[in-house]
Amino acid sequence: MRGYVPGCEVKVPVTLAEALDVLAAEPGGWRPMAGGTDLMVLFNAGRMPAGRFLDLSRIEELRGIWEDETTLRFGALTTFSEMRDCPSVHRHLPNLVKSARATGALAIQNRGTLGGNIANASPAADTPPSLLAYGAELELVSLRGRRTVAYDAFHQGYKQMDLAVDELVAGIRVPKPQGLGFHFYRKVGTRQAQAISKLCLAAYARIEGGLIAEFRVGLGSLAPAPVRARRAEAMILGKPLTALQVTAAREALMADICPIDDIRSTVHYRRVVTANVFQQMLEELAHA
Ligand SMILES: Cc1cc2nc3c(=O)[nH]c(=O)nc-3n(C[C@H](O)[C@H](O)[C@H](O)COP(=O)(O)OP(=O)(O)OC[C@H]3O[C@@H](n4cnc5c(N)ncnc54)[C@H](O)[C@@H]3O)c2cc1C
Structure with a gap:
């Protein structure tokens, strides 16, 4: 009914x-x-x-995008359109602009919020891979007080979150990438627009003296919740750009994911295409 x-x-x-x-x-x-x-x-x-x-839509304290020297902070009610159109987000967090553009159509982008995308806890949501790649933190608030949770510890299983029933997501803090950065975002859906992800991969790397000094990969639709590719990351972190172990990292990535067959795709398709997108990302990184 x-x-x-x-x-x-x-x-x-x-x-x-x-x-x-x-x-x-x-x-x-x-x-x-x-x-x-x-x-x-x-x-x-x-x-x-x-x-x-x-x-929550009338609560001004949950709105707005702020920045200081080190951080961009999004109120939970920040819409996809606000992220997509914000010059600071373009400059510092281009993957988040791509995530916002890849979400629904304009009506959804005007109304849907970053806090809602996170707290809905869909494994197929489009901003979580970017937030994972950028090392975001969540500000959670209740009458009991305010606490900060690393976003990569927030999702604990299918629709399971470190969020109590009396808590709200108040804000999302993302560190501004420093130095020479590499940003990659790819959503694969049935169509270029207005499709829920079959898979989604976002990556961020900081390059220092020819070495990968920082490297995170966020994945969507490849596990019961949005996840980091920790095994694959470990194969790349600290390595010289000129000697990335692509084959070994691809294999490690397969152990990071546990996709399912569902109405949008199959385990086989998701594994093959994820490995290919990951390899493409590493090839672009090697030339960064
Ligand atoms: C036609 C259509 C297309 C879509 N396409 C996409 C797509 O391509 N990619 C994608 O990722 N999503 C897509 N979505 C899903 C949806 O638009 C997004 O997940 C959006 O970000 C949800 O935000 P909202 O503000 O509308 O959340 P709501 O619907 O208001 O809430 C979603 C959940 O989050 C909780 N919640 C919301 N805000 C808070 C808060 N501050 N603190 C605690 N809990 C909170 C609610 O209780 C609820 O459980 C689509 C939806 C539709 C209808």
């Missing part, structure tokens, strides 16, 4: 403190809603018939 709109309750707090009060008073009783682009699909499909929504 479809969700029944007149049966819904919606609270619309205008401050973060007000929203946290509601979540603390009835833990699990109210579902945070940002852009609603994931939630309304579930609601319409009848998967949350008795909707009690905490609409």
Whole structure:
């Protein structure tokens, strides 16, 4: 049965403190809603018939993109369009611009938020691989206080997160890449636009004196949650650009992933294409 709109309750707090009060008073009783682009699909499909929504969209404290010398900080309500159009994001975090452009169509980009993309916890979401590659951190907030979690420790399994029922994602902090950087983002879907990923790979490397001084790879649709390619990273980190062990790193990558057959793709396709995209990335890195 479809969700029944007149049966819904919606609270619309205008401050973060007000929203946290509601979540603390009835833990699990109210579902945070940002852009609603994931939630309304579930609601319409009848998967949350008795909707009690905490609409976050009026909370100014959750908006905006700030930067200082070392960091870009995104309020959880930052939309894909805001990321896509922000000159600082273009300059420092081009993979995040590509992720935003690759997400849905313009209507979704105008309404969907970064916080929602993270907290929806889909393994196929498009910004998590970039956030993993850039070493992002999340600011989580509740009446009990504020805490910071490394994004690569946040997803703990399929739809499992280090997020309590009375907590909100308040912001996303991404360190600004320093020095000579290499950025790579590739989403593979059925079409160039408006397709959910069959697989997604984002990478960031910092090059210092001809060596790979920093290297992270984020993967989407290749495990129950967005994951880092830690084994493959270890094969590349610290190596000279001129002697990257491509074959060994490709093999290591296969141990980092555990794709499934589903309506979008197969295990075989995902393994083969991921290895090829990874190799293409390493070949571009070798010429950076
Ligand atoms: C037609 C269509 C196409 C799409 N295409 C793509 C695509 O190509 N790539 C992609 O990645 N996604 C896609 N999506 C999914 C969706 O648009 C994104 O996941 C979006 O980022 C969700 O953000 P939202 O603000 O709309 O989240 P909502 O729907 O409001 O919420 C999603 C989840 O996050 C929780 N939540 C939201 N904000 C917070 C917060 N601050 N703190 C704690 N929990 C929170 C909610 O409780 C809910 O569980 C598509 C959706 C549609 C309908």
